[in-house]
Amino acid sequence: MKNVLISGSGLFTPTEIVTNEELVASFNQYVDLFNAQYAAEIASGELAALEYSSCEFIEKASGIKSRHVLHKEGILDPAVMMPVFPKRGEDEHPEMVEMAIVAAQEAMTQAGKTAADIDLVICAASNMQRPYPALSIELQQALGATGYAFDMNVACSSATFAISNAVNAIRGGMAKVVLVVNPEFASPQVNYTSRDSHFIFGDVCTATIIEAEDTVTSENAYRILGMSLKTEFSNNIRCDVGYTEHCHPQTDPEAPFFKQQGRKVFKELLPIVADVILNEMQRLAVNPDDLKRLWLHQANINMNLFAAKKILGRDPLPEEAPLVLDTYANTASAGSIIAFHKHKEGIQSGEKAILCSFGAGYSVGCLVLEKR
Numbered sequence: 001m002k003n004v005l006i007s008g009s010g011l012f013t014p015t016e017i018v019t020n021e022e023l024v025a026s027f028n029q030y031v032d033l034f035n036a037q038y039a040a041e042i043a044s045g046e047l048a049a050l051e052y053s054s055c056e057f058i059e060k061a062s063g064i065k066s067r068h069v070l071h072k073e074g075i076l077d078p079a080v081m082m083p084v085f086p087k088r089g090e091d092e093h094p095e096m097v098e099m100a101i102v103a104a105q106e107a108m109t110q111a112g113k114t115a116a117d118i119d120l121v122i123c124a125a126s127n128m129q130r131p132y133p134a135l136s137i138e139l140q141q142a143l144g145a146t147g148y149a150f151d152m153n154v155a156c157s158s159a160t161f162a163i164s165n166a167v168n169a170i171r172g173g174m175a176k177v178v179l180v181v182n183p184e185f186a187s188p189q190v191n192y193t194s195r196d197s198h199f200i201f202g203d204v205c206t207a208t209i210i211e212a213e214d215t216v217t218s219e220n221a222y223r224i225l226g227m228s229l230k231t232e233f234s235n236n237i238r239c240d241v242g243y244t245e246h247c248h249p250q251t252d253p254e255a256p257f258f259k260q261q262g263r264k265v266f267k268e269l270l271p272i273v274a275d276v277i278l279n280e281m282q283r284l285a286v287n288p289d290d291l292k293r294l295w296l297h298q299a300n301i302n303m304n305l306f307a308a309k310k311i312l313g314r315d316p317l318p319e320e321a322p323l324v325l326d327t328y329a330n331t332a333s334a335g336s337i338i339a340f341h342k343h344k345e346g347i348q349s350g351e352k353a354i355l356c357s358f359g360a361g362y363s364v365g366c367l368v369l370e371k372r
Contacts, residue, residue: 003213004167005372007221008111009341010103010207012183013328016072020055020065020199026076027053027198033078034193051195058199063301067202067329069187070095081192093142094129096183099205100139104179111209112217113177118209119147120175124162125183126155126332126359131243139181147175155237156297156359157229158182158333159206160367163355164227166210178210182334189239191257201258202329206337216372220344225352226368228280232272236261237360260360269362270303274310276364277356281311284368286352288312291320292371293343293353298325298335311354319343333357347371 031050041047058064069075074084088094093101100123108114121143123136128151136149154161159182166178186201213223237260245251281287288311296304301323308316322343324335331338336357347353348371355367 002171003223004170004210005213005216005221005223006163006208006369007211007216007218008107008109008113008209009337009344010106010108010110011338011341012099012102012205014068014070014203016069017066018069018072018075020058022076023199024053024055024058026078026081027192027195029078030081030193053195053198061300062199062330063323063325064199064329065326067199067327068204070099070185070203071187075187075192083187093138094135095185096123096125096129096205097135097138097142099183099185099203100135100181100207101142103183103205103207104139104143104181107179107207107209110218110220111211113209113211115144116146117177118143118145118179120166120169120178121145121147121149122162122165122178122180123149123151123183124153124158124180124333126153126158126186127189127239128153129185135183136181143179145179154231154363154365155361156299156332156335157357157361157363157365159337160355160357160365161229161363163208163210163224163367164229164365167224167227170210170212176211176215180208180210182206182337184332184334186330186332189256189258191254191259194257196262197258197260200330202331204328204331204334204338206334206341208337213372221372222344222353222369223372224367225286225370226280226284228276228366230272230276230364231361234268234360234362236264236268266303269358270306270310272362273307273356273358273364276366277307277311277354280366280368286368290352291354292347292351294321295336295339295343295353295355296321297357297359298323298328298339299330299359301325307356332359
């Protein structure tokens with residue numbers, strides 16, 4: 001079977017940052033305004049009073065300290081509580097394509113590839129700014145790539161599922177060099193008026209170049225030894241907005257936003273994640289001591305540490321399971337790729353690592369990698 005490698009990676013990071021301190025201050029102002037506006041209803045028991053958030057609560061629950069956003073305006077305004085930005089016209093690139101161009105160019109540079117080398121573009125993210133035409137095709141045109149392109153969505157597992165699709169396309173002869181991008185424009189999906197979720201997401205875009213070993217020129221490439229994908233349906237992580245929403249006269253005001261049952265997700269999803277990874281390691285005869293690095297989905301520090309301990313059989317060292325969510329927050333499908341991009345140095349030829357993402361679906365995507 002043809003060896004396929006990740007030969008380059010790229011990262012676009014927005015310049016604007018929202019700290020926990022800023023987020024908590026604006027949220028607590030919103031709470032005061034809400035509780036004052038609905039004081040009578042709260043007193044009568046018709047509504048529950050909103051509670052303050054705190055930096056201590058956010059860090060303990062998630063490990064997040066700040067996040068990057070494309071559009072900071074409006075997020076911290078207690079009267080707005082959402083990003084404010086102009087709607088782009090049909091002749092302008094949407095934000096997701098604009099981010100992807102930057103990340104793609106860095107990944108191509110790392111891999112020693114040009115747009116002319118790319119014959120498949122996959123845009124994989126937890127949300128798309130439009131259903132069609134595919135964002136990947138617009139990106140393909142903007143870069144000057146050839147071949148074909150498509151969008152795909154498996155929520156927070158989109159990146160690893162897309163890389164698996166890229167590997168299969170190369171092995172099946174459908175493509176030679178594949179660009180996978182994960183533009184996560186997640187801040188508009190955050191309900192900034194919810195104490196449980198106002199801190200979760202940030203914006204970012206990652207990119208990877210996937211190609212057969214015989215065309216690799218990069219000196220920092222990773223051979224994909226094995227892939228394992230698994231899905232099990234669950235309602236515990238949802239977003240319910242779709243193209244039929246305008247047909248319903250009474251729309252749920254919470255429908256556009258990310259929502260989850262956090263405790264249930266932790267209890268139900270993590271055992272699936274551990275099983276997928278450990279089963280693939282067993283199939284490939286890879287032992288925990290063989291693993292130099294764990295690049296895991298960056299949703300929650302407690303989930304990452306739990307998963308890493310299950311895989312290694314002990315508490316991980318910080319460099320073994322690097323975290324980026326403290327400054328990037330949850331970046332959906334891009335999180336594990338950010339960890340890979342920023343922490344792939346220091347691994348020697350022949351040493352092995354795990355790249356894994358997991359999330360709504362439930363879905364789990366695991367790649368076992370080996371430094372070339």
